[in-house]
Amino acid sequence: MERTIRVLVAKPGLDGHDRGAKVIARALRDAGMEVIYTGLRQTPEQIVSAAVQEDVDVVAMSILSGAHNHLFPRVTELLKEKGVDDMLVIGGGVIPDDDIPGLKAAGIAAVFTPGSPTGDIIEFIKKNLKRKA
Amino acid sequence: MDDSAVSAERVRSGDARAAARLISMIEREDPSRLAVLKALHAYGGKAHVVGITGPPGAGKSTLTDKLVGDLRGRGRRVAVIAVDPSSPFTGGAILGDRIRMQRHATDDGVYIRSLATRGHLGGLSRAAGEAVRVLDAAGYDDVIIETVGVGQSEVDIVRIADTVVLVSVPGLGDDIQAIKAGVMEIGDVFCVNKADKDGAERVVREIRAMLETAVLNGAATRFTPLFEARSALRGADGSAPAATPNPGSTEQGAFHHIAAQAPGHPNLEIPPVVTTVAETGEGIARLVDEIKAHEAALAATGFLRSRREANLAWELGRGAAQRVLSELERDESREALTELARSVLDRDIDYYDALDALEDAMTRTRRAVTTA
Numbered sequence: 001m002e003r004t005i006r007v008l009v010a011k012p013g014l015d016g017h018d019r020g021a022k023v024i025a026r027a028l029r030d031a032g033m034e035v036i037y038t039g040l041r042q043t044p045e046q047i048v049s050a051a052v053q054e055d056v057d058v059v060a061m062s063i064l065s066g067a068h069n070h071l072f073p074r075v076t077e078l079l080k081e082k083g084v085d086d087m088l089v090i091g092g093g094v095i096p097d098d099d100i101p102g103l104k105a106a107g108i109a110a111v112f113t114p115g116s117p118t119g120d121i122i123e124f125i126k127k128n129l130k131r132k133a
Numbered sequence: 134m135d136d137s138a139v140s141a142e143r144v145r146s147g148d149a150r151a152a153a154r155l156i157s158m159i160e161r162e163d164p165s166r167l168a169v170l171k172a173l174h175a176y177g178g179k180a181h182v183v184g185i186t187g188p189p190g191a192g193k194s195t196l197t198d199k200l201v202g203d204l205r206g207r208g209r210r211v212a213v214i215a216v217d218p219s220s221p222f223t224g225g226a227i228l229g230d231r232i233r234m235q236r237h238a239t240d241d242g243v244y245i246r247s248l249a250t251r252g253h254l255g256g257l258s259r260a261a262g263e264a265v266r267v268l269d270a271a272g273y274d275d276v277i278i279e280t281v282g283v284g285q286s287e288v289d290i291v292r293i294a295d296t297v298v299l300v301s302v303p304g305l306g307d308d309i310q311a312i313k314a315g316v317m318e319i320g321d322v323f324c325v326n327k328a329d330k331d332g333a334e335r336v337v338r339e340i341r342a343m344l345e346t347a348v349l350n351g352a353a354t355r356f357t358p359l360f361e362a363r364s365a366l367r368g369a370d371g372s373a374p375a376a377t378p379n380p381g382s383t384e385q386g387a388f389h390h391i392a393a394q395a396p397g398h399p400n401l402e403i404p405p406v407v408t409t410v411a412e413t414g415e416g417i418a419r420l421v422d423e424i425k426a427h428e429a430a431l432a433a434t435g436f437l438r439s440r441r442e443a444n445l446a447w448e449l450g451r452g453a454a455q456r457v458l459s460e461l462e463r464d465e466s467r468e469a470l471t472e473l474a475r476s477v478l479d480r481d482i483d484y485y486d487a488l489d490a491l492e493d494a495m496t497r498t499r500r501a502v503t504t505a
């Protein structure tokens with residue numbers, strides 16, 4: 001049997017709504033994944049603890065408010081501190097093109113900006129899982 | 134972390150990653166989980182397993198969050214298993230219970246795990262039983278299980294939990310009827326949440342009335358055997374059991390002592406019905422008191438042991454049935470089944486002879502395996 005992919009969908013930072021994150025969550029569910037949704041205003045520490053306790057394959061974060069350059073790398077840093085090297089971390093939201101190389105260097109495997117088809121995100125996840133499915 | 138790095142020692146040392154990975158191995162029925170589970174076996178049996186069930190939207194997750202907070206205040210380590218349904222079409226799921234509990238995410242004394250039902254009926258995931266044993270052996274003092282919340286089909290939770298909390302709310306209309314139908318069998322402690330809303334008092338009255346009627350009718354409920362064991366205990370030494378700090382009160386203790394509803398029932402007992410506002414935390418301390426009083430009553434009567442015996446016997450039976458089913462799904466078995474089907478259709482043997490032949494063959498295979 002194929003392994004079920006588990007994804008933590010999280011919203012770090014102070015965004016006031018999570019419509020985009022919910023759209024992604026539903027798309028991933030419809031693609032057969034189990035999505036653990038953690039809600040708004042999550043600190044990197046909360047996201048990493050939840051990812052560990054839930055034993056997810058993927059951490060998917062979305063930010064609209066602009067703190068991505070600080071918060072996304074903080075998550076990958078904390079994962080590294082905990083010795084977690086087998087989770088795929090992806091980001092999305094309103095992120096200027098100029099910021100993307102820095103985020104990738106910090107371990108964010110892919111960055112999806114508004115308008116990215118959800119199919120692309122699903123395909124990226126399936127192709128880039130760090131644990132064998 | 135590699136699956137092979139998961140060990141009983143790591144789980145026992147409070148390593149959340151190891152416990153989390155082990156639960157994933159349980160979920161996909163990975164045979165390599167067994168060695169770790171067997172090694173953990175000696176350490177289990179200490180946790181108080183509490184089930185939270187009730188209709189969707191009743192506030193189970195919000196309540197669980199508050200229960201965790203209160204129990205942490207009492208110095209207890211708490212694990213939560215929150216179950217949500219998988220989509221029958223895609224197999225995917227959105228597991229949203231955790232949203233309400235995220236404030237505990239960074240507390241080392243709390244472990245929260247969301248599970249999808251993955252096609253299992255009965256309000257829980259198939260992995261739930263083994264996951265509870267892992268968290269018990271990992272040293273969590275309380276393991277809280279939030280069920281899917283489908284009302285009448287919540288059969289599994291009564292087999293896993295020591296104490297089942299049945300949550301109701303005002304304003305459910307016809308849904309309350311659905312709960313009523315299954316209410317007597319399931320609950321040990323009854324909670325009416327959203328007491329800030331109109332109609333909560335009416336729900337409390339209705340539940341009390343139903344419980345009274347059930348007791349008066351001598352209905353087979355989950356709580357009557359405990360009451361019986363408790364009165365036997367009371368009869369034996371002539372005093373009120375320790376689990377009831379204030380036996381005359383209707384508001385405290387393991388059980389309410391309500392007025393007799395019929396001649397000859399001077400001491401009619403029903404389970405506690407607690408009102409809460411999960412959002413503000415109102416009534417939570419009282420709910421935890423009742424949950425703990427129930428555990429104390431189970432322990433005082435010896436019923437904790439007998440309930441666990443009955444539950445485990447049921448689980449063993451189900452596990453055995455599962456093994457038989459898996460065996461029947463193997464290719465060799467399928468061939469044998471087809472052979473037998475042909476013989477039945479050709480009128481060489483009858484259907485019942487075929488079943489006997491099958492049973493014989495399976496017993497022989499198993500004997501061959503165990504003596505090999």
Ligand SMILES: Nc1nc2c(ncn2[C@@H]2O[C@H](COP(=O)(O)OP(=O)(O)O)[C@@H](O)[C@H]2O)c(=O)[nH]1
Pocket residue numbers: 187188189190191192193194195196230233282326327328329330409410411412413
């Ligand atoms: N008014 C009111 N709303 C509540 C209360 N407890 C929970 N809720 C709300 O009820 C909704 C469902 O709660 P949730 O805990 O997810 O319910 P579950 O589906 O049973 O787990 C949420 O919007 C909660 O904020 C309460 O005591 N009073």
Ligand SMILES: [Mg+2]
Pocket residue numbers: 193194195229230279
């Ligand atoms: Mg819930």
